[in-house]
Amino acid sequence: MxxxxxxxxxxxxxxxxxxxxxxxxxxxxxxxxxxxxxxxxxxxxxxxxxxxxxxxxxxxxxxxxxxxxxxxxxxxxxxxxxxxxxxxxxxxxxxxxxxxxxxxxxxxxxxxxxxxxxxxxxxxxxxxxxxITDRRRYEQELLRAKVQAEEQREQLAQANQLLVSKNEQLTRINADLDSFVYTASHDLKQPVTNMAGLFQELKRTASFHDPEANGMMSMFEEALQQILVTIQGLTEVVQQQREPEQVASDVVELQPFVEEIIRSLQPGEQAATFTLDFAAVPRLRMSRASLHSMLYNLLSNALKYAEPARTPHIRVSTAMVKDKVVLSVQDNGRGINMERHGAELFQLFRRFHPGVAGSGVGLYLVNRLVHQAGGRIEVDSQVGEGTTFHIYLPQ
Missing domain, CATH: 3.30.450.20 (PAS domain)
Incomplete structure (x- = not known):
């Protein structure tokens, strides 16, 4: 050194x-x-x-x-x-x-x-x-933690087993309910259709002198039509739920696709204007049948619930928000009271405008199809001003 x-x-x-x-x-x-x-x-x-x-x-x-x-x-x-x-x-x-x-x-x-x-x-x-007092205390704490973890693991395993059992039970119940609803709607459809035909023949051949007869006949005809619409809605719900969750997707060109749906709706005497803007996302990769059902229900609702005092104007557009494609359908119709009905908007058979004929099935199907595609749906609506549906879909 x-x-x-x-x-x-x-x-x-x-x-x-x-x-x-x-x-x-x-x-x-x-x-x-x-x-x-x-x-x-x-x-x-x-x-x-x-x-x-x-x-x-x-x-x-x-x-x-x-x-x-x-x-x-x-x-x-x-x-x-x-x-x-x-x-x-x-x-x-x-x-x-x-x-x-x-x-x-x-x-x-x-x-x-x-x-x-x-x-x-x-x-x-x-x-x-x-x-080793401190060491013994630490070992005892570890042992207690291990015992608690084992107990929690056992409780979690039991809870998981219970959930599996409940899920299997609910799956069986849902399958039985689907079969029952499908059978009931199928069996009821023909007798009700026969009743409608007989009623039309009765109106054509019979005459009634009672001044209240015409009003009662109209009420009866409306009731028959409502039954037919409800049965058709039940059939659509069951058929859609029986389809597999993973459906083959297609690349859909939105402009001609939506134009074809608009032509099939046939607004009739009430002139409606449509604005289509798909510049941001001109095409979607999605099941063509699912997309058709979603847009058909939303556009038909926009026409059905139009505000009588003004011409219906409906805008369908796309946009990109972060990593999501947003498909929007906007109308200037009657609107929905979201504070009152927002929580039940997509429930089956829920209707918010009793004065307009409907089955309460359309929005339920739209919501289910959106979730099946891995997306979500948001709604903005003001009573008397209109409603906008924003559908967020993965790219």
């Missing part, structure tokens, strides 16, 4: 080289003791005596090491630790619990070394004890 290196070293305080070995033994941060091969204590340091609450005179030559342990610790020492010491001359980190003079206990970790004389006969056992 060079002189330059010596200059960099701090000056050593010579007092550190004058440590009293006896004091170091007595006040070490761990417990020290020595005992004869049979366990009789012959020496204990001050640290261990302070832990136990005994004086040196009370223990030396009067107590054995194993007397300091709990009953279980004593049995373990005599049947396991002592024979192991004689066999291999040392043991390491064995957990015991010491009994203090005041009756309390202290968990320790014990290591021991057996010293032999020149004839290799056991002479003395030197023992080191470390206080």
């Amino acid at each position: 060079s002189e330059a290196d010596d200059e960099l070293l701090p000056e050593l305080d010579l007092r550190l080289t004058q440590e009293n070995l006896e004091d170091l033994y007595e006040h070490a941060p761990c417990g020290y003791c020595s005992c004869l091969p049979d366990g009789t204590l012959v020496k204990l340091n001050h640290t261990l005596l302070n832990w136990l609450g005994y004086t040196r005179e009370e223990l030396v030559a009067h107590w054995c090491l194993q007397d300091l342990f709990t009953i279980g610790g004593r049995l373990h020492y005599e049947t396991h630790c002592a024979p192991l010491l004689l066999l291999q001359d040392q043991v390491r980190e064995i957990s015991y619990t010491l009994r203090r003079k005041d009756g309390s206990t202290l968990p320790v970790l014990m290591s021991a070394v057996l010293v032999r004389d020149l004839d290799q006969q056991p002479l003395v056992v030197r023992i080191t004890l470390f206080d």
Whole structure:
């Protein structure tokens, strides 16, 4: 080592080289003791005596090491630790619990070394004890956390099993309900159609002299038509729910597609104007049948619920919002009270304008088709001003 290196070293305080070995033994941060091969204590340091609450005179030559342990610790020492010491001359980190003079206990970790004389006969056992109170507390907390985690895992498994069972039960119930509704609507459709035909024949051939007859005939005809519309709506719902969730998608050119739907709607005498703007997203990748049903229902509703005092104007457009395609259908019709009806807007058979004929199926189907396509739908509406449906679809 060079002189330059010596200059960099701090000056050593010579007092550190004058440590009293006896004091170091007595006040070490761990417990020290020595005992004869049979366990009789012959020496204990001050640290261990302070832990136990005994004086040196009370223990030396009067107590054995194993007397300091709990009953279980004593049995373990005599049947396991002592024979192991004689066999291999040392043991390491064995957990015991010491009994203090005041009756309390202290968990320790014990290591021991057996010293032999020149004839290799056991002479003395030197023992080191470390206080593991904090470690034992931490282990107990970990054990409690493990038990709680196991209990929660078991509860979660039971809850999951219950959910699976409930889901299977609901699936069966839904299938049974679908079959019932489909059968009922199919079986009812023909008799009601026959009734409508008979009623038309009755109107053609019979004459009624009662002045109220015409009004009653009109009411009866409207009731028949409402039954037919409801049955048709039920059939559409069941057919749509029976279709697989994953339907093959097509690339649909929106301009000609929407124009074709508008022509099929045939607004009739009421002249409606349509504005189509697909510049942002001119085409969509989606099931053609699903897209047709969505737009047909929204556009037919826009015409059906037009405000009588003004010409219907309907705008269909697309836009990009972040990573979503937004397909919007806007009208200037009667509007919907969203504070009153917003929560039930897409429920089956819910209708919000009793004065207009309808089945309450269209918006339910639109919402289901949108979710089936992996999207969502938002609605803005003001009573007397109109309604806008925003359909958010993945690219």
